[in-house]
Amino acid sequence: MATIFQNQLFTDFLYPFLLMFFILFGILEKTEILGKDKKQLNAGVSLVVGLIFVGAVFPKMVAANMILFLTVGLVIVLVSLILWGFVSGGEGFTIESGTKIHKFFAFLFILAFVSAVIWATGLGESFVNGLSKLFFFLFDSNWSGTFWTNVIIVLLVALGIAVALEWNPFSKKPSWFMKVK
Numbered sequence: 001m002a003t004i005f006q007n008q009l010f011t012d013f014l015y016p017f018l019l020m021f022f023i024l025f026g027i028l029e030k031t032e033i034l035g036k037d038k039k040q041l042n043a044g045v046s047l048v049v050g051l052i053f054v055g056a057v058f059p060k061m062v063a064a065n066m067i068l069f070l071t072v073g074l075v076i077v078l079v080s081l082i083l084w085g086f087v088s089g090g091e092g093f094t095i096e097s098g099t100k101i102h103k104f105f106a107f108l109f110i111l112a113f114v115s116a117v118i119w120a121t122g123l124g125e126s127f128v129n130g131l132s133k134l135f136f137f138l139f140d141s142n143w144s145g146t147f148w149t150n151v152i153i154v155l156l157v158a159l160g161i162a163v164a165l166e167w168n169p170f171s172k173k174p175s176w177f178m179k180v181k
Contacts, residue, residue, distance in 0.1 A: 012054075016053060016054050016060045016063060017050045017051065017053065017054045018050075019067070020046075020050040020054070020063070021046045021047060021049075021050035022046075024046040024049050024050065025042055025043060025046040028042040028045060028046065061120075062120045065116075065119065065120035066116060066117070069116040069119070069120065
C-alpha cells in the first residue's frame, strides 16, 4: 500500500529538490564562497540550482541511485561495526593511518565508490554485456572445453614439478638452484 510520501510529487520533485537545496546551501555556508553572513544569497543560489536539478532527468536519476547505494552501504557498515563489537569485546574500532588495514579499507572505499558511480550512471551495463560476451566466448564455445581441460592439466603438472623441486617463489634464489648434497 502506497503512502503519501511515495507519491510522485514527493519522489520526483520534492525529495530531490530538498536534497540538492540543503546540500548546496550547507556547502555555500561552510565555504563562504559568496561572502560571510550571506544567508539570503546562499539560499537564492541553492534554490535556483535545486530547481534546475529537478528539471533535468538524468542527474536526478544518478543522485537517486547514489542515495540508494549510500543507504545500503550505511546498513552494511552498521552491521559490520556491530559484529566487530561482538568479536572485539566492545573495545572499539580504531585504525591507525598508514597501516595495511587502513590502506585496505581505503582501497575498498574507493572501489565501492567507483562501482557505485558506474552503476548509478548506467555505464556498467555495457561493461557487463562485454564481460558476458567474453565469458561466453571463453567458456561456452565448441573448443573451450578441450582447451580449459588441457590448461588445467598443464598447470597441475607444473605445480607437481614445483612441489617436487621444493620451489619457493618468494625466496631470492630458488631452493633447487644451489642445492648440493
